[in-house]
Amino acid sequence: MKIACVLLLLLNLQQVRTDLQYDSCGYWTYSKGFGLPEFTERIVLNDVTVYYHDSSLRSKMPCPDWINTTAGKEEWSSIHAWSVHSRYVSALGFQSATKQFNLTGSLSDQNIYQASGCCSLYPDGTYRAFVTHAFNGKDFLSLDFKRKTFVAAVPQAVLYKTLRERDSATIEEIVAYYRTRCLDRLNILKQAPGVLIRKVPEVRIIEQQKVGSITVTCHVTGFYPPVVQMVWLGPDLQPVDEGVTDVLPNEDGTYQTRKSVIVPEEDVGEHTYSCVVLHSSVPDNITRVWGGGKAGGMAVWISLVCIWLLAAGIGLVVWWYRTRDAVI
Structure with missing residues (x-):
């Protein structure tokens, strides 16, 4: 015994x-009432921020000097392009959640919608990914990669799930990204200064x-x-x-x-x-x-x-x- x-x-x-060797995550927030920018986006590799943008900035972060390959610059352009989409779906999630939870009047003063997507490379060669959403700190939605559908964590997330699944082409792109391209991004971002092995x-x-x-x-x-x-x-x-x-x-x-x-x-x-x-x-x-x-x-x-x-x-x-x- x-x-x-x-x-x-x-x-x-x-x-x-089997803990991660490299881990690339994107974090997006859409908020009101916390003294934060309305929208923020941050991409992190092994706890090191390699990209940041928020709605208070006039322009997005330029391509850093350590990205000096054609593939790297193309990936950076992709980050900029997806930033527009991330802001749109974050705002959509925020508005849908606020409405479905009936947060009107003074209850609408302070709310925050958060989303994150990560891909992880493990020492044994295994590669995994996930996408999750939260509203006011509680689980709201997640992406099922195999079925290519969103999973509502609470009844109030069903409307947002329906709205997102109407755009099946974008879901296909997201799934494809996390299945393949996110690994390519890991290999590019490994060059970032300050990233620890x-x-x-x-x-x-x-x-x-x-x-x-x-x-x-x-x-x-x-x-x-x-x-x-x-x-x-x-x-x-x-x-x-x-x-x-x-x-x-x-x-x-x-x-x-x-x-x-x-x-x-x-x-x-x-x-x-x-x-x-x-x-x-x-x-x-x-x-x-x-x-x-x-x-x-x-x-x-x-x-x-x-x-x-x-x-x-x-x-x-x-x-x-x-x-x-x-x-x-």
């Missing part, structure tokens, strides 16, 4: 190995003596992208749940996080505790074992070997599963 529990835990953690986390153990116990902290820093999983495994490889921890940015664009476990004084030197970190920049995991300086070396090695074998086995299962379920 214990091994099964650890197996399930590491299976969940192992999903981080995966960076391996540094993991260290910090001790802090307290009355009756020792607080042992696993500090993980210098990693990118920001998605990371870490867990403490206590005696007999049992998970030690100490709650959720925040992932914070470093000045160099990487990220850091930490998680602590409180060890009673009587357990110091009697048991080992292992901090297991999984991140897309490493093939398996990074494990640091703490034993209060007194635990036997054999126990440490047994813990490491067990964790490695479990993670390796799960990695094969996840690899088989993802290769079976491929691209959109």
Whole structure:
């Protein structure tokens, strides 16, 4: 039972190995009453903004110097052209949602319509994409690529869904873009200055003596992208749940996080505790074992070997599963 529990835990953690390598997202907002421009558009690659435009600007962002190929300049022209369409459909969604939710009078003073579309390239070569819409922070609409239809998240989105699906030619273009051209855009935007590629986390153990116990902290820093999983495994490889921890940015664009476990004084030197970190920049995991300086070396090695074998086995299962379920 214990091994099964650890197996399930590491299976969940192992999903981080397939975290994105490159991720290109477009974000569009149409709002009133928040002191924001009526319409904004932003295209981001791995957390770096590579294109921005809003309705308060007289002109759109010119093609940057780092785009110096014919294909790149053509893609930039496409971004400009689709910006007009994005503003139109965002305004249409805003107006439809406001009307369907019956937000009139003072209720119409502050509302915001948001849309996002992303395509992601994973280290194993898998490519995925999605398009979602939200109104006032709640799910409103999404695009079903296979059926080439919109899916209403709430009854109030049905009207907007109907309006968008009347233009079947545009839906075909959007689906085609996210299935193929978005990957081309990823390859072009990878040249953008400031875009970070995966960076391996540094993991260290910090001790802090307290009355009756020792607080042992696993500090993980210098990693990118920001998605990371870490867990403490206590005696007999049992998970030690100490709650959720925040992932914070470093000045160099990487990220850091930490998680602590409180060890009673009587357990110091009697048991080992292992901090297991999984991140897309490493093939398996990074494990640091703490034993209060007194635990036997054999126990440490047994813990490491067990964790490695479990993670390796799960990695094969996840690899088989993802290769079976491929691209959109």
